[in-house]
Amino acid sequence: MIDPDRIQVLHDGPARKGRYVLYWMQASQRADGNHALEYAVERANELNQPVLAGFGLTDDFPDANLRHYAFMLAGLARTRDDLQRRGVKLIVRLGRPDEVALDLAGDASLLVCDCGYLRVQREWRETAAVRADCPVHQVESDVIVPVETASDHEEYSAATLRRKVHKHLDRFLQPLPPVPARRDSLHLRVGGEDLSDVDALLRKLKIDPSVKPVREFPGGINHARERLREFLARKLDDYADRRNDPSLDLQSHLSPYLHFGQISPLEIALAVRSARTAPPQAVEAFLEQLIVRRELGMNFCHFNPRYDRYESAVPDWARRSLARCARDRRPAIYSGEQLERAETADEYWNAAQREMLTTGKMHNYMRMYWGKKILEWTASPEEAFRVALHLNNKYELDGRDPNSFAGVAWCFGKHDRPWTRRKVFGTIRYMNAAGLVRKFDMDAYVEGIGTRE
Ligand SMILES: Cc1cc2nc3c(=O)[nH]c(=O)nc-3n(C[C@H](O)[C@H](O)[C@H](O)COP(=O)(O)OP(=O)(O)OC[C@H]3O[C@@H](n4cnc5c(N)ncnc54)[C@H](O)[C@@H]3O)c2cc1C
Incomplete structure (x- = not known):
């Protein structure tokens, strides 16, 4: 039974007489730990019908390129196999996701969709809800606490969201056992793309081929679970005290998998919470990032649809302070191209930029320094x-995520408070290379990036 707070009826009415319940999978690209899928199976069992899963593969997703699509399709191929084992056929079709969903919904009794928080994802759902002839139910599965349950407005900071999220944790941190499907959809004759040859499918898409796929992060829930196992075994114990050190590899590297919905945040949270030998402060520090900080990004994009514009993403106090520094002399000015090619006089910044270019994932602490x-x-x-968002979303495998917009905006004062006034930064929090060197072995970090290139 799915918690009712996860469900929103986007188009009301009794189930129509169709051939199946359609699960329109777009954000939660997985067969396990997926509330939208389990809800679709429950409803289909009530109707004695199978579930058909449908995915609309658009080559028009803002800022997405070959790197992102290769990762996503590898994950989808794995998800297709996992769904098949549950008696659910996955149909992937080229086209705008809402149009693909509407087309498949032509034979559906009910359309169940999941929930991404970006503008484009919301627009797809709205179009589908208005035009579908069957009821449309949305199920939120990529957060621990549904966004509108946690809060009814754009939160000022993690501090203001934390209490509201924590109050609901016991209710939502509940395991989600798979519901066996009474009828299977594997025999249904519905045409779609062939996921067994991902390279051939990639060639069909009109996408920017210049950003190459990365070896370090193969897509798929199996690889996400490997990362999770490694994190629990080798990194979690030190997470609270040492994760910020970019020369140590103590992050979980789960963000690309979370971004594409290839692993459920619930599965990760439950696994970390039940790590018996880990220090409690390590568990707490990790859950703070995975739940409070991550869901602050969702809160931001959900309640502030202009999350990608400087004027609306950056708070008034910060914009006013930065405007007062407009004429301050900058220590250097680099063009977007120089930054992109990592051609600055700062070797630490260049290393971070190269880490992102080549591996598709920059260390969290360096992301803050990089943006500042x-x-x-x-x-x-x-x-x-504009430059920071563009580079982040072009090269990070976890880019184009609510956290991308929240993370970049943070560098400009979002979710933060005013600090001591300085040149150029005004009262925005400031970071410098001396701080990095004081805290961390930066030579080891730079050397480490060199060996990964
Ligand atoms: C300028 C800037 C840009 C960023 N761009 C992105 C982005 O494009 N995509 C993205 O997912 N995150 C982004 N972040 C947030 C953070 O850097 C990444 O989530 C984190 O580095 C992901 O690595 P991990 O999964 O190994 O993290 P871990 O430390 O292992 O954390 C586990 C999970 O917690 C969440 N998390 C961790 N740190 C943060 C944080 N600071 N804010 C919000 N959630 C967090 C993520 O979901 C992460 O996967 C950005 C931060 C900044 C300052």
């Missing part, structure tokens, strides 16, 4: 915001 320096080295904060 772009602000310092660009002619205006508006330009800095």
